[in-house]
Every structure is written in C-alpha cells, then in structure tokens.
Amino acid sequence: MDKTKQESDYFYIWKALACTLVVFIHCPFPGAARWILTAAARIGVPFFFSVSGWYLFRTDDSEQQVEQLKGKIKKTAHMLLRVGAAYTLFAVIVELSVGTFIPEWLSEKFSISEILKLLVYNSNSLVDSYAWHLWWLFAMLNCYVVLYCWKKLCKDFNLEKYGNKIGIVLLAVMLILQAVVPQKLAWYRNWLFEGMPFILIGIYAQKNRLPAMFKLPTAFWLVMSVLEAHAFGKKFISARCWQCFQF
Numbered sequence: 001m002d003k004t005k006q007e008s009d010y011f012y013i014w015k016a017l018a019c020t021l022v023v024f025i026h027c028p029f030p031g032a033a034r035w036i037l038t039a040a041a042r043i044g045v046p047f048f049f050s051v052s053g054w055y056l057f058r059t060d061d062s063e064q065q066v067e068q069l070k071g072k073i074k075k076t077a078h079m080l081l082r083v084g085a086a087y088t089l090f091a092v093i094v095e096l097s098v099g100t101f102i103p104e105w106l107s108e109k110f111s112i113s114e115i116l117k118l119l120v121y122n123s124n125s126l127v128d129s130y131a132w133h134l135w136w137l138f139a140m141l142n143c144y145v146v147l148y149c150w151k152k153l154c155k156d157f158n159l160e161k162y163g164n165k166i167g168i169v170l171l172a173v174m175l176i177l178q179a180v181v182p183q184k185l186a187w188y189r190n191w192l193f194e195g196m197p198f199i200l201i202g203i204y205a206q207k208n209r210l211p212a213m214f215k216l217p218t219a220f221w222l223v224m225s226v227l228e229a230h231a232f233g234k235k236f237i238s239a240r241c242w243q244c245f246q247f
Helices: 003-026 033-041 044-054 062-097 102-109 112-121 125-130 132-153 159-180 196-207 218-232 237-246
Strands: none
Touching: 003 033, 003 044, 044 132, 044 196, 062 102, 062 125, 062 132, 102 125, 112 125, 125 132, 132 159, 132 196, 159 196
16 A cells, blocks of 8 residues: 555554544543543643644645745635635624624624734634634644744754754653643643644654654553543542542
8 A cells, every 4th residue: 555645544543533533522422431531532622733733744845835835825814815804794783682782792793802812822812702612623733824934934943853842841841831731721721832843753753754643642641631631621530530440
C-alpha cells in the first residue's frame, strides 16, 4: 500500500475516534462515568491540532511553507466569515425576539475591546453566547497567522527542530497558570496554550517521522486528561472513579 495513503487511512481512523470523543464532551453520559469519560474525551481537540501540524510543512522549502500557511489562513478565514455571518444573523434574530435594541447591541458586541478579546483569547462575549463550540476555529486561524509571521520574520530559526520543546514549555506554562489563576479561564484556555503546542508537536512528529507520537501515548494522554481534570477541574473525580469501580 502507498505510504501516503496508509498514513491518511491511519489518521482517518483516529480522527473518527476523536470526533466521537468530542461528542462525549458535549453530550456527557449520566452517572459516575460522566466525569471520567468527559475528562478522557478532552484529548480529542488537541489531537486535531496535532494532525493539523502533521500535515503542515511537508516540504523543506521555506517559500512553499509560507505559501501553504497563506492558503490555510485564507481558507480558515473564509470559513469563519461564512460561519460568523450565519451566527451573527441568528444572534440578531434571537436578540430581536427578546426586545433588544440592536444598534446598541451590535456596538457592544463589535467594540474594539471585544475584537481584541477575540484576537487574544479566540473568544469574546458574542462567541461565548452563540458560538462557543467553534472556539477551535478561531484558535486555528490565530495559530496559522502566528506561524506565518514566524516563518516570514524568523527564517533562520528551525521551527521543525525546536517546535516540540516550545510546545512542551507552553503546556507547562498553561498548567502553572491553571493552578495559580484558576479564575482567569481565558488566560490559558486559548490558542496559545491549547492550540499552538499541539500543532508544534505535530510538526515535529511529521518531520521526524514519529507516527508513534499519535499511537503509543494515547492511553497515557487519556489518563493524564483525567488526572488534569482531577487536579484543576472536577476535584471529586477520583471519588467518582472509585464509586464507579465499586460496581
């Protein structure tokens, strides 16, 4: 079998699994199993970021890499514009139905501060209210833009070689922020800490031909996701796990 096709088939299987895990996040199971499955399922979105990184920079030519990123930015931006227009229209209809003064509402939702929040945190009050589940699309666009600027301005820096180290550092910073300022969710639940590290790790894995990075550690990441939820999220998850295992 052709290696490229074999690789694609391999990722299709894992992407299907990741899609299922994302569904588990938004449609949790009842009972004690809910917290375990929801926590474990949170590896789904980081996996998609990693796969996006895997398919970036398949060539060593820096100019082609820049052009690829430019194409990714255009495609993602066009998708966001279409989706954003649809959700904005839906939001306007909903607000009209409850008697909101639309001009004032629009000026509030599209203010400079709200736009800056979207750029920095890939979310703002409008997205949180009507399209919170699409945060990853804004995060992906931000990551592509940063990588594009990186490639244009820092041509001598070997991103493919050191990307995994940068990704690990970003994840460590995220965990520290999560522990120190748990009330500031937007500080660490954004493109910089939940998108970029996994894209960089995906780039590193592809350049070093390490498909095992997507295969062998899966069980490990599932366990780590549950532990992370226990440490920083649902404090009683271990008790829930224990109750579950009793039956």
